[in-house]
Amino acid sequence: MRNLQSKIITTSGAHSIDDEFDYESPFTREIQVVRFPANFKEPHMTPYEGNTDQKYHFDVFNDLKNLRGINSRARCQYFVVTLKGLAHKWFKRLRPGSIKSWQQFFDEFLQQHHAVRDYTMMGTSLTNVKQGEDESLKNYIHRFNMEAAKVGSLARGELKMAITAGVRLGSKLWDNMLKREVTDLDDFYERVQKYIRVEDGHKSLNARKSESSLKSSTHESLNNAKKKRAYEEPRDDHLGKAKRVDEHGHTQYTFYINLTHTREHIFIMNENYVPFRRPPPMKRDRLKRDLSTYCHYHKDIGHTTTTCNHLKVEIEELIRRGHLGKYVTKEKPGPEGRPTLTRPNE
Incomplete structure (x- = not known):
């Protein structure tokens, strides 16, 4: 108990344990002369140095069981013992005899160290908020305001x-x-x-711009893909463009090789010797077809063998695969040495 009283005298400004009053102490005479009960046990708590949460320190101090039953003037004396460093220097700079009650001491303490806490928090949070290299100004302002709200006033x-x-x-x-x-x-x-x-x-x-560029790039890619497919489609070096499929699903060629005989003649003469594929069935209702015409390739009525488009394409493909070469015209080649070709309507 005597050790605690010595601490209080030292921290409050008195020169010896027998001193009744210290004119330089911030406490009034009424606070200085109060003595602790003989059975008072000194509590243990972490000193406050002025750079942490002062409200938390004060709450911990008030919750100490050892202080229950101790009057407010005695609390003033012991609270000084829990101050250290900058916080204790603050107390020593207070005007002599200015602290008259525990409530006043508490208010002075919170008011002083609230500014210290805010400055510390700003130093550790707000001054660390920097706009990123690729961060928008709007996002930076938003982040800063969020941090400022945490700091408080x-x-x-x-x-x-x-x-x-x-x-x-x-x-x-x-x-x-x-x-x-x-x-x-x-x-x-x-x-x-x-x-x-x-x-x-x-x-x-x-x-x-990005959207427009993407559309342009997509369009260009599609065109390139079409060109690539057209380039890569199989074609004979000297027989013109390869086959295509029209909107009705019919296979056609851009150009057809000129023949020495009619397609009907070629088919009838070679039906059993050349691998002609079976043609697809005629789609039109048989009752609505021309009964006076007959196609040897389809083995059905509706059009003649000579006008059969399926046979026309089949013979063209057989020639391109190396069959029926004897029926290719021997006419003088075109300007680039290619065989003479005709368009589909010729």
Whole structure:
């Protein structure tokens, strides 16, 4: 108990345990002369140095079981023992005899160290909020405001200093602030809104350009794919373009080889010697066909063998596969040495 009283005397400013009153102590005479009960046991708690949450320290102090039943003046004396470093220096700088009650001491303590806490939090959070290399100005302002809300109430000047310091070096807003100093927080936010509008405009323009470029690229890719397919489709080196399928699903050629005989003659003479494929069945209703015509290739009525498009294509393909070569015309080749070809309607 005597050790605790010695601590209190030392921290409050008295020169010896027998001193009744210290004129330099921030406490009044009524607080200084109070003594702790003989059976009082000194509690243990972490000292407060002025750079952590002062409200938390105060709550822990009030919750100490050993302080139950101790009057408010005695609490003032013991609370000083829990102060250390900057916090204790603050207490020693208080005006002599200015602390008259526990409530006043508590209010003075919170008011002083609230500013210390806010400055510390700003130093560890807001000043660390920087605009990223590829981060938009809008996103940076949003992040900063979220962090500022966690810190709590701060002077507008301190907020201006922190938020302007976080603007990315070399950005357009940074260049603007170099040319003309930011006067206050309102001035800063006015400039921010201007550059955010510019930023959003560029973003929208780039999005439209990207969409247009994508459409153009897709169109070009489709054209290239068509050209590639046309290039890669099988064709005879000297017989013109390869076959295609029209809108009705019929196979056709761009050009057909001129023949020495009619297709009906060629088919009838070679039906049993050349691998003709079976033609697809005629689709038109048999009752509506021309009964006076007959196709030897289809073995059915409806059109003649000579006008049968399926036979026309079949003979063309057989020739391109190396059959029926003797029926290819021996006419003088065209300008590039190719056989004479005819269009489908010839």
